Amino acid sequence: xxxxxxxxxxxxxxxxxxxxxxxxxxxxxxxxxxxxxxxxxxxxxxxxxxxxxxxxxxxxxxxxxxxxxxxxxxxxxxxxxxxxxxxxxxxxxxxxxxxxxxxxxxxxxxxxxxxxxxxxxxxxxxxxxxxxxxxxxxxxxxxxxxxxxxxxxxxxxxxxxxxxxxxxxxxxxxxxxxxxxxxxxxxxxxxxxxxxxxxxxxxxxxxxxxxxxxxxxxxxx
Numbered sequence: 001x002x003x004x005x006x007x008x009x010x011x012x013x014x015x016x017x018x019x020x021x022x023x024x025x026x027x028x029x030x031x032x033x034x035x036x037x038x039x040x041x042x043x044x045x046x047x048x049x050x051x052x053x054x055x056x057x058x059x060x061x062x063x064x065x066x067x068x069x070x071x072x073x074x075x076x077x078x079x080x081x082x083x084x085x086x087x088x089x090x091x092x093x094x095x096x097x098x099x100x101x102x103x104x105x106x107x108x109x110x111x112x113x114x115x116x117x118x119x120x121x122x123x124x125x126x127x128x129x130x131x132x133x134x135x136x137x138x139x140x141x142x143x144x145x146x147x148x149x150x151x152x153x154x155x156x157x158x159x160x161x162x163x164x165x166x167x168x169x170x171x172x173x174x175x176x177x178x179x180x181x182x183x184x185x186x187x188x189x190x191x192x193x194x195x196x197x198x199x200x201x202x203x204x205x206x207x208x209x210x211x212x213x214x215x216x217x218x219x220x221x
Contacts, residue, residue, distance in 0.1 A: 100178065100186050101208040104193070105150070105201045112141045114194055119144035119153050126156065127166040134160035139194040147207020150196050154178065154211060157193045158185075179213050 117129050119142050133140045134157070142153045155173030158181070159166045181189070198204045 099213075100154070100181060100189070100211050101205070104154075104190075105196050105198060105205040105208065107201050108143070108197045108199060109141075112195075112197070114138055115140045116197075117142045117153070119146070119149045119196075123167045123170045126153070126170060127160075130156055130160040130166055133157075134192060139192045141195050141197055142193065143197045144204065145198050145200050147204050150198070150204045150208055151175075151210065153196065154189070154193065154208070158189055161185075161188060161192065175210055178211050 115133065115138075117126065117133070117140050119126065121129075129140075142150070144150050144153065151173055152170045155169040155178060156166045158164075158178060159169035196204060196208075
């Protein structure tokens with residue numbers, strides 16, 4: 001092809017086009033070919049020499065490059081590939097679980113919404129109440145001014161939920177067992193024993209501290 005865009009005469013009545021750019025339609029191949037076409041013998045006048053535009057990108061490629069150039073304000077990075085999106089999982093932190101006695105004690109209320117257990121009743125009456133309460137929906141509220149009796153009510157409620165001896169738990173609470181309750185067991189207890197109401201809530205709360213799991217000792221570096 002000469003400088004005016006005309007075909008080069010090979011001297012045999014044919015135009016020979018040398019080094020056609022990759023991706024140009026090949027009239028003999030029925031489609032597009034990749035790479036460089038080393039040589040094609042074309043009959044005169046079949047394909048205009050100006051059809052082959054060497055070194056010019058396709059229109060769609062030119063538009064893409066211009067948009068990319070405008071996007072970076074002329075400072076086109078070496079790697080023009082858009083970064084892959086990174087999936088992120090956002091979630092709210094879980095609320096801390098209530099401890100065995102956290103917020104369990106409160107002052108007397110005028111009209112509790114749940115059934116009320118008088119912890120000063122006999123062990124037999126308390127045990128009978130807990131058998132029903134452990135298998136009922138809605139829980140109950142216990143009332144006592146004795147810290148020792150409050151601990152006994154907690155132990156007896158756990159015994160009722162576990163199918164253990166309720167009256168023995170009232171008189172001999174297993175403190176180590178209560179301190180080692182799993183979070184799911186503590187949650188089940190708090191769903192049944194809603195609160196312990198007292199005229200002396202500070203005294204009762206202080207007595208229930210024996211059920212708290214001791215914090216591990218601090219270790220020095």
